[in-house]
Amino acid sequence: MTPVVRAAGARQLFTVGVALAAGLVILTAGLGLAGYPPGRSLAALWQGGFGSWYALTSATLLRSVPLITIGLGIALAFRAGALNIGADGQFYAGAIAATAVGLQVGQWPPILAIGVVWTAAAIAGALWVGVAVLLRLRFGVLEVISTLLLNFIALAFVSLMVTGPLQEARHTYPQSDLIAEAARLPVLPGSRLHLGFLASIALALGLWILFSRTTWGFRLLATGASPRAAAIAGGIDTEATIAAALLGSAAIAGFAGGLEVTGVSYALFQNLSPGYGFTGIAVALLARLHPLGVVATGFLFAALEAGAGAMQRDAGVPSVAVYVVEAVVIVVVLLSDAYARRARAAQVMEDPA
């Protein structure tokens, strides 16, 4: 990394640190006002995220897998300026495919079974966004609207699957049977952390190389920065770049659904995603769409959400309160960016040379 990039990274890290502190201060004040014991709540928040080896691996790192993976997918699309806000729908498409295939691969060697299930999940995610890509290319429908609408269709589709073709053999609950043992990921001994964590880190490294070392990564950025300039000056087929970015982004989100089914739930049910697609947007944006940054912010949000669970158990604080911390972190970083931009603009005005 060049010194400039490293300095920018350090500055961003500092900003996020300040933002996190601000979020925790506001949380503490809110807890105090609402009459919860702030000290015990914050201790529980820390304990739940980092307090023990089990908390770190089986709560925080486990939770970070879908957030990091979906965040990476969103970063890919957003780099090209394609606003894929339908990651939840693509996640569910992947989860449906992973379950459907995972139920059938009992006789296969695990490596093959897992490989096929993951591939199916990624393809399903891409096919799901294919509708939005088609609508954009053929009819000019903006993907920000179409991917959003596809989320609601996917939710109804999951409900249809778990009460219909994929419902468990007993036909009691709206959920699928467990997938074959061969398709379940190995876990770190003594924890629930599964192999998918390494897969998400590998994906981050792969995307980092793709973004920073290949012409395709440059094409993405150029298209995202200014489609007109990219098309006219760069000779880039921007619509094709956006389509490819959307398909890749959705394949990653579908893969995240496959990871969740093969690593955590082993089955399909409704509400498998507690809004990962939405949190994933925050994760990606906070990391400035940088793949390694996504790993860091995904880890941070996962720790907060893992800690929130403990806060609810130990101090009775509603776990959803942690969304307030996440929101404050995003807003503080936004304000710091806006301030820096203005300071730069003012400097240019004073010193045009």
Next chain:
Amino acid sequence: MSPVPEVAGGFAGAAVRVATPLLLAATGELIAERAGVINLSIEGAMLCGALGAAIAGVSGGPWLGLFCAMLAGMVLAALFAAVAVGAGADQIISGTAFTLLATGLTGAVYRRVFGSAGSGLSLRTFGAVEMPLLKTIPILGPGLFSQPVVTYLAMLAVPTAWWALYRTRAGLALRATGESTEAAMAAGLPVRTIRTIAVVIGGGMAGLAGGSLVLAQVGTFAEQMTAGRGFIAIAIVVLGGWQPFRVALAALLFGAASALQFVFQSLGLAVPYQLFLMLPYVLTLLALGGMVGRVRAPAGLGK
């Protein structure tokens, strides 16, 4: 009496019921977007409105509840405006953040105020007000004109928004701001003030929309009860081509598509209900595909 008028009347009533909160929220979002601000936090403003309505409605009755719903929506929108307009931060990211904030805040406050189980919260709601004469229109009359007062407010909001946008100086200034920030600034318009006001009005209407869910439909609050209706309202603004009456039509179409399930249920067809849940979204996608080139977004939207 044959069941056909009953089914048709029930269908029309259900369509209007589903459309009411969407109509309020979409009209509010339309005002913000015509001023150049895309506000994704109206989903959060709806949630705040719903909780405000529940808290104030418990002791103060539905009218106070509705008023507080509007206030709650305006407060969230004002916070969003301070960041997205005042500080000039990215609108999409700010909107995401404030919806996240509202989700956390309403959930936590609700559990604190009403207890973690949250069962048994039952509010007095607006009863149906029958419009004399209009309700005697055959078939559709009873469905359309025997509705809670909030629905008539939503119906009134549409011509009011049209008049304000197209027939007043303030509306002209607002639309100019949405078309080109630079030109509006050059003309001496207070761009940030105009945008902030538009966003806050939109937030108030989203708050009313959330309040209408609580006070005119379910009579209770549930976490994340808006279930994406704020986002649907944004899609409806696009579907309506950023024009008040077309936006109203789009909201009604969405309501009608959602209400179809009641018709099919009463006909006793053995079709999985999930297909009807999908229908409004599928139809909206198709309708968006069919509108290409016929509508244009405000040129300064999101900038």
